[in-house]
Amino acid sequence: WVSSLLSGTAASVNAGCNLELSYGMRNNVFMHIPQALAMGNITLQMLRDRVRPLFYTRMRLGEFDPPAMNPYSTLDLSVVQSPEHRNLSLEAAVKSFVLLKNIQGTLPLQARDLPSQRVAVVGPFADNPKVLFGDYAPVPEPQYIYTPRRGLETLGTNVSFAAGCSKPRCQRYSRAEVVKAVGMADVVVVCLGTGVDVETESKDRRDLSLPGHQLELLQDAVQ
Structure with a gap:
């Protein structure tokens, strides 16, 4: 001291x-x-x-x-964002997921079946690129960001979307839009979490509960 x-x-x-x-x-x-x-x-x-x-x-x-003399000075986006590197990034992302529970073998969803199904994607992380990057992340190129909503839509899926709340803190929650989005869905994808607005280096939390109304959003989405 x-x-x-x-x-x-x-x-x-x-x-x-x-x-x-x-x-x-x-x-x-x-x-x-x-x-x-x-x-x-x-x-x-x-x-x-x-x-x-x-x-x-x-x-x-x-x-x-x-x-x-710098061997990396000639590399541009055509190299960094080449199909080979993007496929490697996709493989790394897929292998990073941790599946905690899979009741009745619901997952994985089959891409060939999705065009015939109605999928609801809800939550503050469903279609907000800004909240998908954690602490110390590089500045992303928007055209290369695939949110859950965008990713499902590229598969030709009939997607209904509702954020419920615009920010991860979820202090203002629109229950009606979430209930409407999931009402006729065959599959519901709920995207929740924290993000750097809620916790980051030097910004700790007192507990591990979902921020704001996110738990309520989850309950409304799966009722």
Whole structure:
């Protein structure tokens, strides 16, 4: 424990710490390094010793090399979003799912049967691309995002849709639109969750319950 950011600076540098993750902080610890150096709490040689491995790593990563020496500089979206890479991403996504329960073998749904069925897709995650990406996700290209609704519609499925609530917090819930969407459906897909608006790094929750009216939405969708 230290009494101030200045004390924290000296303690951190003296202990061997050479990197601070302080994104979004206006007054982080290592901003006090010049003051700590001027007061003699740390030495210039110590700073050089701490900085050396940082720049060594950056040099090994090629950060200071001419662009022509970077083998990845010529890659564009035609390569990154090639069919081969997109198929690999799809395979990785499919293999990442965890099936907790499968009553009466309902899953998997057969794509060949879906065009003859009426499918309802409901919930705040059913057709909102912005909430499908977690913390530290890259900035996505909208044309490559397939929400549950969009994915089912590409199969020629007769899809009825209702978000129920526009955001994961689900503080305002439209029960009527959900009930209407599922009323004549043969299959109901309910898309619920949290997303970075509800929980993320430095934003913890007190419990694991569904946010807002999401549980009510689920109950209305499967009644």
